[in-house]
Amino acid sequence: MDYRGKVVVITGASSGIGRDAAVAFAQRGAIVVGVARREQLLQELADECRRHAGDASYLAGDLGERAFAERVVHETVGRHGRLDVLINNAGIPVHKQIYDVTPEDMDLQMRVNFMACVWTTLAALPYMLRQGEGYVINVSSMAAKVAPPRETPYTAAKAAMDGFTAGLWSDLAGSNIHAALVVPGPIDTEIWGKDDTPSGYNGPKYPPKIVTDAIFEVIEKRIHERVVPRFSAQLVSAHLLRFFAPSLLLRGMAWMEPVPAEVVEKARARAATTTRSGSGSGSGTSGAG
Ligand SMILES: NC(=O)c1ccc[n+]([C@@H]2O[C@H](COP(=O)([O-])OP(=O)(O)OC[C@H]3O[C@@H](n4cnc5c(N)ncnc54)[C@H](OP(=O)(O)O)[C@@H]3O)[C@@H](O)[C@H]2O)c1
Incomplete structure (x- = not known):
């Protein structure tokens, strides 16, 4: 595929996978629009992309806000005249025992890790229809398929993204707009250090x-879904267990990081004095304690 002059929006472009993909698209001649909150990093990225492709820009803001997510699409078309590839990649981690999860935690996960991709996609479709072509690539996670311990909100948000993308794939038939899901396993980025209570995962990271290569592959071969890495023994066995022995997989995940007895005890003690969800001072629930 000739990417020269194609306009590519990449959310979560200030670091990790998004940054890597942004530079790779610019190296192929695409006009990249990087999106995230850290403006200084986006400016540096746009400078680097311009050195490769001549033109690039960025939009700094919070994708958890619908108005900003939609503005990303409209302003991209306003600035560059079109939108060819939309890559919904921005994401945040959360690692909490379910007893500590607040409705606010869940709401934030759903807005940033799921609804942002819905808002940008719905805004992008009319432009792509007018152009007669377009690509919507959503970066999900293996966590959507194999729920890791203490990641229930993240798993739920990414699973919603998976369902949304599968629906797009069939609903967009005949439109020449291709929707695809890229499903990374553990990737070596700063996301692992962004949580106060990090993941217990200690295995290899890629x-x-x-992931960037998989994004190009789903576009160029019009594939619906690509798990990366493709040939990791860990991911392949997780997939097989998921289909042929799902309860064994669930037990294996629970065994990886068992819930300590004192966590349940503490949650019980708290439940005796309050009906509030989570350990924070969340609103929207009926705190009796
Ligand atoms: N690394 C892994 O092992 C792994 C595995 C599976 C899936 N993934 C998924 O891959 C995607 C990229 O993650 P990564 O590993 O590259 O991590 P990362 O380096 O932490 O990148 C996350 C990106 O999302 C942006 N972001 C977060 N919240 C945002 C918000 N409210 N508004 C706008 N931008 C926001 C961050 O930028 P700012 O902070 O500047 O806003 C950053 O650019 C995520 O969706 C993640 O869930 C990662």
Whole structure:
């Protein structure tokens, strides 16, 4: 595929997978629009992309806000005249025992990790229809398929993204707009250090480039879904267990990081004095304690 002059929006472009993909698209001649909150990093990225492709820009803001997510699409078309590829990649982690999850945690996960991709996609479709072509690539996670311990909100948000993308794939038939899901396993990015209570995962992590390569592959071969890395024994066995022995897989995940007895005890003690969800001071629930 000739990417020269194609306009590519990449959310979550200030670091990790998004940054790697942004530079790779610019190296192929695409006009990249990077989106995230850290403006300084986006400016540096746009400078680097311009050195490769001549033109690039960025939009700094919070994708958890619908108005900003929609503005990303409209302003991209206003600035560059079109939108060829939309890559919904921005995401945030959360690692909490379910007893500590607040409705606010869940709401934030759904807005940033799921609704942002819905808002940008719905805004992009009319432009892509007018152009007669377009690509919507959503970066999900293996966590959507194999729920890791303490990641229930993240798993739920990414699973929603998976369902949305599968629906797009069939609903967009005949439109020449291709929707695809890229499903990374553990990738070596700063996301692992962004949580106060990090993941308990200690296995191998892969470079962001394998996800970038998968993004190009789903576009160029019009594939619906690509798990990366493709040939990891860990991911292949998780997939097989998921289909042929789902309860064994669930037990295996629970065994990986068992819930300590004192966590349940503490949650019980708290439940005796309050009906509030989570350990924070969340609103929207009926706190009796
Ligand atoms: N790394 C892994 O092991 C792994 C595995 C599976 C799936 N994934 C998924 O891959 C995607 C990229 O993650 P990564 O590993 O590259 O992590 P990362 O380096 O932390 O990148 C996350 C990106 O999302 C942006 N972002 C977060 N919240 C945002 C918000 N409210 N508004 C706008 N931008 C926001 C961040 O930029 P700002 O902070 O500047 O806003 C950053 O650019 C995520 O969706 C993640 O869930 C990662």
